[in-house]
Amino acid sequence: MTQQAPTLQAIKYERGSLQVLDQLRLPFETVYKDVPNSQQGHHVIQTMKVRGAPAIAIVAALSLAVDLHSSFSASPASFPDATSVSTFITTKLTYLKTSRPTAVNLFEAAGRLSSIVAAAATSSPPATAESVVNAYLSAAEAMLDRDIEDNKNIGRHGAEFILRHNPHGGDMVQVLTHCNTGSLATAGWGTALGIIRDLHTHNKLSHAFCTETRPYNQGSRLTAYELVYEQIPATLVCDSMASALLKTKKISAIIVGADRVARNGDTANKIGTYQLAITAKFHGVPFVVAAPSTSIDLQILTGDDIPIEERNGVEVVQNRGRLMGSAGGDGREGGDVPMGTVHVAAPGIGVWNPAFDVTPAHLISAVVTERGVCVKKAGQNVFDLKSFLA
Structure with a gap:
């Protein structure tokens, strides 16, 4: 018997309209933000109102879809031919790629959409502005449905792998996950959290632990x-509690997502992932990376070549949350919830704030994609992801 639970919808789209759940307002306020054009798409990604590698790519593509649809509908004369539409799209995609540098999904999606547009613009019979517009809209919209289907396949493959490799035996598991990899990080269902959902749906999950994921x-x-x-x-556990958790509880696997996976399996993910892989190795617990194949960058041989975004140090020394003990601080939803920012560090202290770290392939047990599970060949410390994807 399977369990049914409501599924969170973080991206709401219909042709000409895009709304995203503002993740900076969570968990106390559930507010959707309109994204009417690619400029706003860039803004919500860069300011982390939307985050998660798959979601970043989808929101970028759909923000341009709304921008293109609105611009073409309002002023078709501004797009006299197929070439003008193609130029508009490629310029906007180039701009959107500057929003976050580490997540490869955005670059993969931009490249794929650019190729589709280029082919549409040079098709025979001669392409029109409208035919190129429709080609882009159809391709961008298809990303939404494909991502959800891919995530459910990742969930199924990952759950089966963890149950087969449970170091504690039995058919129930406890798992630990890091950062956010669910509906808020994807079009829906999720990658690492999608595996947890699959385990829970099929009554195989005893308990899930999640790190707070500082900063x-x-x-x-x-x-x-x-x-x-x-x-x-x-x-919920603090990041610094992970080793004690693995020593104290019977954790069957640590499951994380990925912002970029190199050809050899080295994985860039949210800062703190690397140390979790180290403690998993020490305690003999499988360390599983869950990612769509679009997160695998075969052009990058090792993790040494993955660019790592460094963010403003203020994120480390300041925290924003609900103010307790004041009027309205009783959990009410909407604008009545009092929010505030507090400074928690000694003034003047220097801060280093990398957003991601790279986990070496030799610490990773498996890379789970929508196509199946990739493991290392006997005697190897790295993955052959090129052959796996081929």
Whole structure:
């Protein structure tokens, strides 16, 4: 018997309209933000109102879809031919790629959409402005449905792998996850959190633990929100508690997502992932990376070549949350919830704030994609992802 739970919808789209759930307002306010053009798409990605590699790519593509649809509908004369539409799209995609540098999904999507547009613009019979517009809209919109289907396949493959490799035996598991990899990070369902959802749906999940994921607290703000929303049994732990957790509890696997995976399996993910892989190795717990194949960058041989975004140090020394003990601080939804920012570090201290780290392939047990599970060949410390994807 399977369990059914409500699924969070973080991206709302219909042709000409895009809304995204503002993740900076979570978990206390559920507010959707209109994204009417690619400029706003760039803004919500860069300011982390939207985050998660698959979601970034989809929101970028759909923000341009809304921009293109509105611009063409309002002033078709501005697009006299197929070439003008193609130039508009490629210029906007180039701009959108500057929003976040580490997540490869955005670059993969931009490249794929550019190729589709180029082919449409040079098709026979002669292309028109309208035919190129429709080619882009159809391709961008298809990303939404494909991502959800891919995530469910990742969930199924990952759940089966973890159950087969449970170091504690039995048919029930406890798992630990890091950062946010659910509906808020994808079009829906999720990657690492999608595996947890699949385990829970099929009554194989005893308990899920999630880290708070400092400094931006995507675990405590977002993953915890999704787990509570979907009624999955879960507990929040500080990042520094992971080793004690693995020593104390029977954790069957650590499951994380990925912003970019190199050809050899080295994986860039949210800062703190690397140390989780080290403690997993020490405690003999499988360390599983869950990612769509679009997160695998075969052009990058190792993790040494993955660019790592460094963010403003203010994220480390300041925290934003609900103010307790004041009027309205009783959990009411909407604008009545009092929010505030507090400074938690000694003034003048220097801060280093890399957003991601790279986990070496030799610490990773498996890379789970929508196509199946990739493991290392006997005696190898790295993955052959090129052959796997071929």
